[in-house]
Amino acid sequence: MHRLRRLYHQLEAKGLTDDQRRVIEHELALAERTGDPERVHRRGPAPRARSLYSYADPELFNQGLPSPALALSKVAAQSLDHLLQRDLQREKDGFPRKIRIGKLVKPGRDGDDKVVVIPTTVEEKLVHDRIPEEEGEGGEGQEPGEGGAGEGEEGEVIGEQPVREEQGGGSGPGQGQGGAHELESTVYDLGRVLTEQFALPNLRDKGKKRSLTRFAYDLTDKNRGFGQILDKKATLKRVLQTNIALQRVQAGTPVDTGNLMISPRDRVYRILSKEKDYESQAVVFFVRDYSGSMAGKPTELVVNQHVLIYAWLSYQYQNQVETRFILHDTEAREVENFQAYYQMQVAGGTQVASAYRLVNRIVAEEELARDYSIYVFHGTDGDDWDTYGEEALPELGKMLVYASRVGITIAENGLEGTRRSEVEKYLSKSGLLESKKELLRLDVMSKESTEARVIEGIKRLIS
């Protein structure tokens, strides 16, 4: 906390605009709250209310409802294609598409959750809605309330729930240790679906394929005289050539195949040979701002977009994609897996430069630039305490030297109203967006964005 305060004072000494000061103070306030020791003493777990109609016989009588993942096995890969085909046809018939690609978390034992990619849809009907509350509010008397039973005087608190919940579960992606393969297997499919159905572009062949140490063995070489398999067509050609040279075959007269001479070297064989497998491979850095202001919708948008990008790249590189996950607030750190990347949440300040610096250091130390195509995707809400990008821009410059693409997503948190965020401002001011158009892309979306908008954003980032 002191560190953040100190940083704030340093920045203040350099001069801050009112807007800027307000955002920083907001984040500081959040940070202080989460550090509140009182918070540890919760009064009771948050109650989990269920709706009246969610109770059903089979579940209550221990008969067990099938898990959603089992239901998924019904929708085999082929019928997923079929569904998407149908959806494409809908568009041709002039109706909007209905299939959405969803991610489902199948909670496992010991937190070993699995992520499954599933098609989802919604059946629209005229139904009543609640009177919308303003976000983050909903004081007394506005909600219809839930039923309850048991002890307690009127007005007594029976449980509580932090406003900014630790994320995880729900509809978002998240997985435990050792669950990585589960995501991998479906991600490739998702990538294929995205590429084919949502018309995401194919990666342009850059022409500088890198060799891997992988070799394939195949019957590709030809050898005369001996070998594993006789190549009959090539042999026949050879035989004819020989016989034409010997004038045993004349133009215009029928060929008497019984009389053809065959020399031992006319026999053409295929033999086994070692082939170098040329394939490009990529390393992708997913960088996410996890400061306090990102809580809620912006995080969800960024993470969803990153999952989809990862899926697309997996498909493009035939699974030859390495991923690195980096989180930052005022300091950056690398985390091990996607789950940590998805779930972690702090309430600190924001300094984009720290993350870029870490990416540059990792690339330099591991000499990644030599063997890999490098992609960096950065998701943020656009706040940066480093208002003019004095530190971030030079680091970004370094990155653009080796990266194949840097894509920056700004998911607005709505805190500052409609004004443009710092990151957006200093990026456009720097002129990098124009001068390095092939390498650097920016996508700004509001926090109300839908899945379709997220996919649209991906097109913008990777096209």
Next chain:
Amino acid sequence: MELISQHAKRIMEGCKERARQAGLRFEDETLEYIVTNRDLVELGPKVMIPTLYDYWVQDVEVLQEQGRYELYPNNPYETVINTRPPISYYNDNNPDWLNVMIFYHVIGHIDFFQNNLFFRHTRDYDFTGRALADKRLFAKLRSEKGRWVDYVIEFARTIDNLVGYFDLLATSDAAKGECPLSLLDYYFDVFLQRGPKSGVSLYSQEIERYNRLLREFPEDGETRFLKSVTEKHAELEALHAKKVKEKKTVGRTDPLLFLMEYSPFLNREENRWMLMVLEVIRSTSLYFQPQIRTKILNEGWASYWHDTLFLGDDRIRGHEVDYALVNAKVTSMPRVGLNPYALGLRLFQYLEQQADRGRTGLAYFQTAGRHARQRFDRATGQGREYIFHIRQSHCDSMFINSFIDQDFVDLHRLFVVGKRLNKERMTWEYFVKSRKAADYKEMVADSLYHPPRVEVKVGEGNVLVLDHVFEGKPLLRDFIQGVLLGLEYLWGGEVHLFTSVPIPVKAGKEGDGQVREETPKRTIEWKRFRYTMKDRTLARTLAE
């Protein structure tokens, strides 16, 4: 799916006997199947009806965002379905005592299906048989019309929650003794009230005059009265004749029926097959309507009987503890939340006790003193009879509104939970908001299934006009586009939807990026909006 073993079936026949002795009434035949998880996967989307028509949405996980489930409840996912004979499902590894418990619960449901008045339109046929015919019809249509069948199914399903269920119940009653409107009724019910000189005093004067004539001339008082009236209002007879001839508009609150009757698009020769699709969707929906409107009552009834009958069954002594564990899970009141099994069971038990002491009549309700009420006991012993009557004639909303009183709320220590923001701790606090019966009742009533009421008519320029009757709730805006798009297709022209939208009126300035210090007092204003769907594009305009 296979039939349950003969051993289990024999046990269940024993259950039926005991249930009959206790007073439950149901048909003899039932079917019990053993199902695997895989079967359940297939059955789930088909609401447990194995022969329900195929539709691609059943192959896809239907999106249920958090919270939306409440607004958009599905038909209950049951262990037993209301068919002839009723079919119930069991796991293959259930021990006998559990099967007995479940079967008693199932018998409770079957008795409810076959005796509750809200199910009366489902008793004339076997739904599995009809569904099978419908399924075959769809398969045949698909082979001819291809994907267009699925579009029509989809569009029809967008309004299948608005079927005129209560109209159906009303007409199935009225059909018994319907008579045309008499001139006398027309005079009092329509003419006097809508006429040029309407007024309470005139109305009561006329009633008085009519009664006096009847008293004075018992034989032909009515004729004399009518004669005097027709002399006074020469136009009355003509108006009455016109009214009688007037054809009733069909499906004013049932958009599907309305479309089938009046849509120019559907009634074209080449589109008439769509009518069949609409009829299937509509009748299927009507079939499920009572189920979702009797959830608390139905589950409460079944829980009451599995509890009563299981504990009285001598064949399964020794499993009381196992039973108690399962039963507690089913019928315990959650600390927060609304368990229909628990609430329904407690209400039935409470009402039985009340009726046993004769606390259902006028004498009890006129007893004002709290102490006197507590001691009130006529020992009538009519509890059972009383709850049997309730199971026959009530649905959830009647059940809740009639019987939740302060004694019941106090007895089970029920309360309404509120949620508020604690700004110091940055937490949502759940607290006991109210222990008043009126509040509890309102909360339960609020969470009951209640589709919007939409009235349909044809406006100028052959526009289909839907009028959403204002009940203090807005429509879910995200879905409007999809619904109107389908309606435009089925109507074959422009569609308008009138609905009320809450517009927040901001009292003070806010949204300045600070963690807010105070919840600004928020008020809303209802404005009437018109959604217009034309050429597959949606527009919204203020209608006032």
